[in-house]
Amino acid sequence: MLFFDKIFDLYEIYLYVCPVSTFYGLTVINNCKSPKRMIRITTLLAVFCIILTSCSTDIEINDPALQAKIDGQLFRSTFKKAVIHDDGTLVISGSEGNQSISFTTSSTKTGTYKLxxxxxxxxxxxxxxxxxxxxxxxxxxxxxxxxIHNNEISGNFYFKNLNDTKGNTTSMESGWFYRVPIENAVAEEPTVEINPCLLNASLTALIDGSEMITDNHTAELFGVSSVSILIKATNEDGEITIVLPATTSPGEYSLTGSGDYSATYTAGTDKSSALSGRLIITDHDIDTKCIGGSFEFETRSGIQVTEGLFDFGY
Known part of the structure; x- marks a missing residue:
C-alpha cells in the first residue's frame, strides 16, 4: 500500500502545482510551477501502467482450453474434446504427455453436475x-x-480424493474448460472374432497329379433347420469347395455333387461338381468349431482330385 499511497501523494502535489483549469488542456506544462515534478509523476504513472500490464500477462488463456491444479501442480492439456454419446451422456477429456483427465456428465445442458x-x-x-x-x-x-455456444462447451470443475489401486489419492482444484469442441461419438464396428483354426487353415490336394496348395480360406455356417458348413479354399489356379452338415462326427462319408456331403472343383470359368468320392473327418470340435480330415473325388468333367487334406475353422 505504500507504493499506491506515494502515487496518490504525488498526484495531489501535481494538482496543487498546476491550476485545475488547465490540467486537462494543452497548456498544462506552461502553467505548471514545477515541470520536473510533473515529469516525475508522469514517469511514475507510466511505470505503474507497465506493472499492471506485466501482471496481466501472467494469466494465460488458451482457446480452447482444459486445465486444473492437481496436487498443486498445473495440468494444461494440449489435446481436449467433448463427446456426446447415444445415451445422452457427455465425456470431456484432455491429455498432455503421459497425463490425462476424463469425466462424464449425465447430459449436455448447462448446470451443475455432482457425484x-x-x-x-x-x-x-x-x-x-x-x-x-x-x-x-x-x-x-x-x-x-x-x-454451450457454436458447438463448444465451457465450464469449471473440482474433484477431491480420487483413488488408485494402492490406496493413494489425488485431488483437482481450480479446474476449468473453455470452448472445448463438441463431437458425436463414432459408433464402433462390432468386433468379429475370427476362429484361430480358420486363421491357421490349410487345404492341399493333387489335381490330376499336380500339387495344389491353397492360400485363401473361408468357412461359414448356412441354413436354418439343417445347418451346414461350407469350406472354400482357393489359389490363383483353382478353387475347391466342400459342404458337410455342422453336426458331422468323425468318420467316412461319400461325396457327390449335391446333398449333405458334396464337393466341387473350379478352374477358371470351368466349375465341375463331384461325381463320386469320399470324405474322411478325423477331428471335429463343435465347441471350438475346428474340423480336419482328408478327401478325394472325381468331377463330372473327369478331373481327379486326390490326396486332399484340410484343417479348418468356421
Whole structure:
C-alpha cells in the first residue's frame, strides 16, 4: 500500500502545482510551477501502467482450453474434446504427455453436475500409467457447465480424493474448460472374432497329379433347420469347395455333387461338381468349431482330385 499511497501523494502535489483549469488542456506544462515534478509523476504513472500490464500477462488463456491444479501442480492439456454419446451422456477429456483427465456428465445442458446426485460419473486421472478414479464413498466433486455456444462447451470443475489401486489419492482444484469442441461419438464396428483354426487353415490336394496348395480360406455356417458348413479354399489356379452338415462326427462319408456331403472343383470359368468320392473327418470340435480330415473325388468333367487334406475353422 505504500507504493499506491506515494502515487496518490504525488498526484495531489501535481494538482496543487498546476491550476485545475488547465490540467486537462494543452497548456498544462506552461502553467505548471514545477515541470520536473510533473515529469516525475508522469514517469511514475507510466511505470505503474507497465506493472499492471506485466501482471496481466501472467494469466494465460488458451482457446480452447482444459486445465486444473492437481496436487498443486498445473495440468494444461494440449489435446481436449467433448463427446456426446447415444445415451445422452457427455465425456470431456484432455491429455498432455503421459497425463490425462476424463469425466462424464449425465447430459449436455448447462448446470451443475455432482457425484452425490449421480449426474457426474467415471472421473479419472492417469499419470505415468497410474490411474486414479472416483469412488462413490470417498470422492467429492462437481462439474458446472456454464455455456454451450457454436458447438463448444465451457465450464469449471473440482474433484477431491480420487483413488488408485494402492490406496493413494489425488485431488483437482481450480479446474476449468473453455470452448472445448463438441463431437458425436463414432459408433464402433462390432468386433468379429475370427476362429484361430480358420486363421491357421490349410487345404492341399493333387489335381490330376499336380500339387495344389491353397492360400485363401473361408468357412461359414448356412441354413436354418439343417445347418451346414461350407469350406472354400482357393489359389490363383483353382478353387475347391466342400459342404458337410455342422453336426458331422468323425468318420467316412461319400461325396457327390449335391446333398449333405458334396464337393466341387473350379478352374477358371470351368466349375465341375463331384461325381463320386469320399470324405474322411478325423477331428471335429463343435465347441471350438475346428474340423480336419482328408478327401478325394472325381468331377463330372473327369478331373481327379486326390490326396486332399484340410484343417479348418468356421
Amino acid at each position: 452425490a446426485q449421480q449426474t457426474l460419473s467415471r472421473i479419472s486421472f492417469e499419470k505415468d500409467q497410474t490411474k486414479f478414479t472416483s469412488q462413490d464413498d470417498t470422492t467429492e466433486g462437481e462439474v458446472v457447465i456454464t455455456e
